[in-house]
Amino acid sequence: MRTSKTDFIQFLHCPKSLWLLKHKPDKYPHGEFSDYAKKIAEEGYEVEEQAQALVGAQSDATAFSFQNEFITARGLYARADIIRKNADGTINIYEVKSSTSVKRDAKHDQIKDATFQKIVAEETGLQVAKVYIVHLNKEYVRDGTVDPKQLLVFADVTDEVNGLIGETSSQIDDALDLLSRPEIDEGSCSCISLTKSNHCDTFEYFNQCIPAPSIYDLPRITRAKVSAFTQMGRFSLDEIELDEVTEKQSFVLKSAQSRAPVIERAALSKFFSQAEYPIYFLDYETYSSAIPIVDGARPQAPIPFQYSLHIKRTPNDTQLVHVEYLAEEAAMPLQLIEHMEAHIGEIGSVVSWHASFENTQNKSMADLYPRKSDFLFGLIRRTLDLEDIFKDGYVDIAFGGSTSIKKVLPVLAPDLDYANMAVSNGTEAMESWVRLINLPDSPEKDKLRKDMLEYCKLDTYAMVRIFEEIERKT
The missing domain is CATH 3.30.420.10 (Ribonuclease H-like superfamily/Ribonuclease H)
Structure with a gap:
């Protein structure tokens, strides 16, 4: 079973979601690729073209190649946007992004993304000397023909990547172990302790016991509060007391418990x-x-x-x-x-x-x-x-x-x-x-x-x- 970088990132967010995708694709709620996601993907290709034009104009252009695939014996798969073959036999990896900075948040961790790339490349026998994230320069202002040299920033993230090798290798092992299992407990997934905006696509499949409305409908509820409620098995808003929520959340809670709108005429x-x-x-x-x-x-x-x-x-x-x-x-x-x-x-x-x-x-x-x-x-x-x-x-x-x-x-x-x-x-x-x-x-x-x-x-x-x-x- 092939495990790609995209699969690995999905595993980090919700392991069981990836298992369902691989083992029961007919049960996976694929839906349509969102319009915004399509736009981001298309823009990624446009930025890649600019990056290719930039390195292609350099004196060492012949050292660069594009869309190189790495496949390991245990099924790990990665495709590097750009690599450079160095004189000492090592390579540099360049990951091209359409963001205006290097993203390190949990949802868009580009360093973890790049770390996976390095691990897979080195498992195929290569030695990676440097890792770069190529992103847009937010200060660039177009004036005439687009200038790739001014448009793009080559951020050296090698030290950050090297610092994550051990952790990421362990996580890859965990992902492969999970995917090797023909069956898992499908009663719930780890997203049950996360806020609604962080739920996986398969949340409803794995957590069918969650009532509607639920604690996830409380606005700006913290992950710590969600975790506390879930550990006690309290999901229904009928089980939550007013002194357990913030003032803003109390309005939603009152409405849920009264089955009616809460109207504060003074505020209106x-x-x-x-x-x-x-x-x-x-x-x-x-x-x-x-x-x-x-x-x-x-x-x-x-x-x-x-x-x-x-x-x-x-x-x-x-x-x-x-x-x-x-x-x-x-x-x-x-x-x-x-x-x-x-x-x-x-x-x-x-x-x-x-x-x-x-x-x-x-x-x-x-x-x-x-x-x-x-x-x-x-x-x-x-x-x-x-x-x-x-x-x-x-x-x-x-x-x-x-x-x-x-x-x-x-x-x-x-x-x-x-x-x-x-x-x-x-x-x-x-x-x-x-x-x-x-x-x-x-x-x-x-x-x-x-x-x-x-x-x-x-x-x-x-x-x-x-x-x-x-x-x-x-």
Whole structure:
């Protein structure tokens, strides 16, 4: 049985998940490769091309080779993005990443990744002298043709890798031992002691006894708290006392135990008292890419290319004004800013969902265009975050412990639905924009434009509906 680097990383996250994939693939909830994961994979290939172009232009270019495969006698498999054969017979390994730094977090441990590569290469009889992570330079700003020398950083991680050889070798042995077993206890997996965002794809398969809702629906619950509850076999929220959770978590707990929304009218009144008419419901769509697509852009830095704006002029206004903008060529967002200036007045609140995202874009655009900073920082000062209401003002266990608009909307405005839209999420909007700016004028382009505008329009109209629904409850 072949065990790849990807398999090993999956083992580190959840050993039983990997076992199920290898031994009972028909039981494994494969699902579709997420749009975002596809985007990351494609960008990895683009960065590899830049790295290959860079080393290919060096005086020692013939020493480099690409996509070298290593297969050991016990079935370990690795493929190095780039290797260099050194004069003394050793090799250097270069792992190319589309990130703007070397990642060392548990979910994206690139050092552990590289350590696996070295171990496998050396088991085939090679000697690895140096290990590098090739990543993007976050300070690079495109100016004309992409310059690989300025775009890429070659980070020497040899010492870190060497420091993990013993630990990683032991973990590889454990992985191979597990995979050699024809049967395992399928009653639970190690993710049972982790928070929801860290659960494996097979969590429901291995942990069928978990009730819904459960302790995993408590917002920002710590791993230590999850571990404590699970060791006592307490998964149902009916088994948890209010003095065992934080104040924010208590709202979700109360809702679960009462089977009803928890409404804090004082918090709602405070929010709505800050709302000044006219109210501008604003949402941006942004594009980021490993290789900057336009002059002035940095690697992986978001570029706002679209916005939707619903304007509610008075509390009783039922004839909303809708304004929209969609860039139809690759460009920095100056025209978008000027379009907003023409439609957002000097008074009135700006309402967004998870407003830190919109405000981060406003700050970034103010840095790019200092003469627009008064307008953009004005937007920031006037912004209210509609998501805040659902943290302590209106909490319903039907939201699944989440404050995402995609969780809140079906409960409060079930007639509005993203499910059947041609463009239905931010990643699809990004991919659609790239298609749009490269398509010639045609019915296909017209339809794509319409689909993109409809998606962004729903984002802001959804905010209006939610705002109005909660306002009625104050």
